[in-house]
Amino acid sequence: MTQPPRPITIADVAQHAQVSAMTVSNVINNKPHVRPQTRQRVLDAIARTGYRVNPMARALAGGRGRMLSVITRQLNLPYVSEILMGAAESADALNYDLAVLMRGTRTSNDLSVMSRLSAGALLIQPDSRDEVGAQLPEHVISVDGPSARPLSVDNYGGARQAMAHLLGLGHTRVAIITGALAFRVDPFTGAHSADSDRDDAAERLRGYHDALRDARVKVPRTYVQDGDYRKPSAELTTRQLLSLPRPPTAIFASSDAMAIGAIHVAQDLGLSVPRDLSVVGFDDFPIASQTRPALTTVRQPLHQMGALAIRMLVELAEGRAVPMPPPFQTELMIRESTAPPPDREKAP
Known part of the structure; x- marks a missing residue:
């Protein structure tokens, strides 16, 4: 039986680039002290080998880096899915990784690992009774929930x-x-x-x-x-x-x-x-x-709200001030489920 191919490791990339594994790690984590020529050699080696970065491992190794977290109580709601799609597209465009955590109904869930790994967190419909503030990263934005930085619609x-x-x-x-x-x-x-x-x-x-x-x-x-x-x-x-x-x-x-x-x-x-x-x-x-x-x-505009939340978290994580936007405006979509009342209607 054919064995599955062995995953490409940092060591493989280092060998191709003729540098140390530490140098490859520094490039992956965007450390500033790598020479431009060396950085390019490592990037070329990553492309040639097909190495894929494990975002969780990268965060564990380097502390808060280019990872953001999304925390919600339910993932199977269309409301949450629409926000997540916008958040994922924005994170990908900004070269940030996104970790999604479904939080249970018990307030004792330990979120401290997310605080340690994430540069910021997006809370979707958090419960005001949740006692999670001390467990979250410094930068937090919520959609439709109590927070210092809430995004909401009108x-x-x-x-x-x-x-x-x-x-x-x-x-x-x-x-x-x-x-x-x-x-x-x-x-x-x-x-x-x-x-x-x-x-x-x-x-x-x-x-x-x-x-x-x-x-x-x-x-x-x-x-x-x-x-x-x-x-x-x-x-x-x-x-x-x-x-x-x-x-x-x-x-x-x-x-x-x-x-x-x-x-x-x-x-x-x-x-x-x-x-x-x-x-x-x-x-x-x-x-x-x-x-x-x-x-x-x-x-x-749930998709736009998710995308904006991630852009704001990136700005905060990178040390820039972010003004809070006003509530998003809604739009009435008139389709087939409404019509004038039946003729028999009389005012009550």
Whole structure:
């Protein structure tokens, strides 16, 4: 049986370049004291041998170098995947390695190794209850979570865009399925405490309520249903909404996954989307344009957020000041899942 080829090592590169293994290591780690002619000889030898750098080993050997970490609780969410794709492209363009760590639900997880190896960390949707600050690198940026340097979108403005669209079509019976509310929020008024300003779900709920108030439209309390951004929660709440004596003619779901769940339930009940029920989501994941009907939704620039987060971490790691950008603007993507309300609708 043929044996697999032996991996190329630093020693092999050193032999080809006729230098020491230490010199090869210095070139790989971009140390400044290597002569230009020697550096080029080593780089040529790396190209000839096909040697691939092990980023973890390089970081262990040289301490914090050209490695950044991404830490998240869930990797299988489209939201996280979109941010990761942007982060990976940016890291590759800047010649930085990216290590991804899925953090468990226990706050006791040891992240100290990431602090030792990484020049900076990107946290995706960190929990405010996490006690990880001392375990992280000096430079940290978060997406949609509490941190000294948070990147976020205008969730309130995005919700207002969604509601303006539905109200403009003539809907007055508009329900909402919220995201996972992390703070104390009045479900009917959307009022929440000052410490919840960075809670995406609360901001989307506040935008919903303010849009109804400004349009002088009143809805029953039963039109506000709790969700958790995931499809099953929307399937349950949509059945409850559509079983009401006066069901809504439109649903604003705080995520695309929940919007798709709402559409599926409506179709299972024999309703047509959008003829009998209009549905708007929030995110604009790739699947949103592929569903039938294609989903009207609020687009978050998640790919750009991931890419910018990495560029900012590189700037910080290399000793440059980085101003925080304002919240990213959202964009309403009008597709097939919304239409004027059915003729039988009467104002409540």
